[in-house]
Amino acid sequence: MSHKSAKDFFRPLAVGAPLPLREIPARPSRAIHFFDPSNEKMAAKIPDMVGTVDVLLGNLEDAVKADNKVAAREGLVKIAQSTDFGPTQLWTRINSLDSPWVLDDLTTLVPAIGEKLDVIMVPKVQGAEDIHYVDRLLAQLEAKAGISKPILIHAILETARGVANVEEICGASPRMQGLSLGPADLAADRKMKTTRVGGGHPGYLVREDAPRGEDGLPILDAQRAIFQQDLWHYTIAKMVDACATHGIYPYYGPFGDIKDTVACEDQFRNAFLLGCVGTWSLHPVQIKIANRVFSPSVEDIAHARRVVAAMGDGTGAVMIDGKMEDDASLKQCLVLVELAEKLAEIDPDLKATYDAIPTEA
Ligand SMILES: CC(=O)SCCNC(=O)CCNC(=O)[C@H](O)C(C)(C)COP(=O)(O)OP(=O)(O)OC[C@H]1O[C@@H](n2cnc3c(N)ncnc32)[C@H](O)[C@@H]1OP(=O)(O)O
Numbered sequence: 001m002s003h004k005s006a007k008d009f010f011r012p013l014a015v016g017a018p019l020p021l022r023e024i025p026a027r028p029s030r031a032i033h034f035f036d037p038s039n040e041k042m043a044a045k046i047p048d049m050v051g052t053v054d055v056l057l058g059n060l061e062d063a064v065k066a067d068n069k070v071a072a073r074e075g076l077v078k079i080a081q082s083t084d085f086g087p088t089q090l091w092t093r094i095n096s097l098d099s100p101w102v103l104d105d106l107t108t109l110v111p112a113i114g115e116k117l118d119v120i121m122v123p124k125v126q127g128a129e130d131i132h133y134v135d136r137l138l139a140q141l142e143a144k145a146g147i148s149k150p151i152l153i154h155a156i157l158e159t160a161r162g163v164a165n166v167e168e169i170c171g172a173s174p175r176m177q178g179l180s181l182g183p184a185d186l187a188a189d190r191k192m193k194t195t196r197v198g199g200g201h202p203g204y205l206v207r208e209d210a211p212r213g214e215d216g217l218p219i220l221d222a223q224r225a226i227f228q229q230d231l232w233h234y235t236i237a238k239m240v241d242a243c244a245t246h247g248i249y250p251y252y253g254p255f256g257d258i259k260d261t262v263a264c265e266d267q268f269r270n271a272f273l274l275g276c277v278g279t280w281s282l283h284p285v286q287i288k289i290a291n292r293v294f295s296p297s298v299e300d301i302a303h304a305r306r307v308v309a310a311m312g313d314g315t316g317a318v319m320i321d322g323k324m325e326d327d328a329s330l331k332q333c334l335v336l337v338e339l340a341e342k343l344a345e346i347d348p349d350l351k352a353t354y355d356a357i358p359t360e361a
């Protein structure tokens with residue numbers, strides 16, 4: 001297998017294409033809000049959603065009917081050309097690389113709206129070869145259209161092979177912006193025995209030990225607590241490590257039980273705590289949940305600021321509220337404080353909330 005030299009990563013893959021980025025900008029992307037550009041009712045709402053969500057994503061893949069693929073592509077071009085997105089990012093999810101639609105997706109979108117597209121989400125990525133294919137094609141199309149900044153690539157982790165190859169996918173191109181969990185396709189590909197789009201499962205549980213009778217045997221009809229476990233913990237943790245290793249960003253993905261806003265919030269929060277920077281929103285109701293969960297809480301920022309202030313030059317150990325804080329807990333606090341600062345730049349309500357936190361001794 002041949003390998004590129006390190007410096008090859010800093011050269012564009014086509015003459016005249018924009019220079020690859022050396023760092024992926026940490027732009028807030030708490031919610032990636034999906035819409036079907038072929039659905040007129042949905043599409044009509046998009047201009048008014050600018051500024052209310054960090055990312056608007058025109059979806060061309062699954063959930064768009066086969067008969068509507070062309071209308072979705074054309075609808076996205078129309079919305080992108082006629083909308084000023086301000087601080088909101090514009091992403092798209094193209095059709096899968098083995099579909100008859102993807103080539104037209106790319107050759108239409110890049111010349112028409114390439115200057116406005118921040119990120120292209122590629123579904124069902126299996127390995128580095130899929131990223132290399134899109135990488136070269138994007139460079140050729142960018143060069144031909146005279147695009148000034150490289151369009152970034154986001155891969156969905158939704159095949160068993162993709163999970164096995166997650167490291168090489170993250171490192172396959174300087175365009176790699178991040179990864180999302182694709183729990184529905186991943187479950188099918190792994191032959192998991194579930195029928196859901198993300199979330200937990202009541203059958204995937206751990207049960208409290210049974211009390212024992214005088215004969216020493218378990219009392220099977222005794223009431224016992226059960227604890228539902230997280231089906232997605234392994235994959236999310238693996239995805240977070242791979243992304244952190246390569247300086248790109250991990251995202252939860254879709255939560256299909258739209259009406260269960262409580263369980264949705266739990267799944268999002270687990271992903272936030274594990275290191276994800278955002279999630280998907282499939283319905284407007286999920287945007288507020290994502291914005292709340294993926295913004296550090298007032299309590300966390302108040303505590304983090306106290307640790308930062310108490311740690312002075314950042315070395316040594318101090319006691320705060322009975323707990324030891326040192327260089328490592330300071331670094332965790334800085335993750336939260338820096339995220340809060342980034343979010344405050346684009347979210348005036350959040351800025352006011354963080355600014356109002358009293359400084360404690
Ligand atoms: C596994 C995966 O690949 S996940 C990613 C692919 N799936 C998607 O992208 C799904 C996107 N979302 C949707 O298609 C829809 O939200 C559905 C099918 C889940 C629910 O749609 P509805 O039953 O119409 O929801 P509901 O009746 O609550 O909609 C309320 C309003 O919000 C609008 N709306 C619903 N979803 C969205 C959305 N994602 N973006 C913008 N507006 C929306 C509806 O058009 C409706 O408008 P109206 O009040 O003018 O009639």
Ligand SMILES: CC(=O)C(=O)O
Nearest residue numbers: 158181182183184185
């Ligand atoms: C996210 C996605 O596409 C899936 O879960 O299949």
Ligand SMILES: [Mg+2]
Nearest residue numbers: 062158182185
């Ligand atoms: Mg999928």
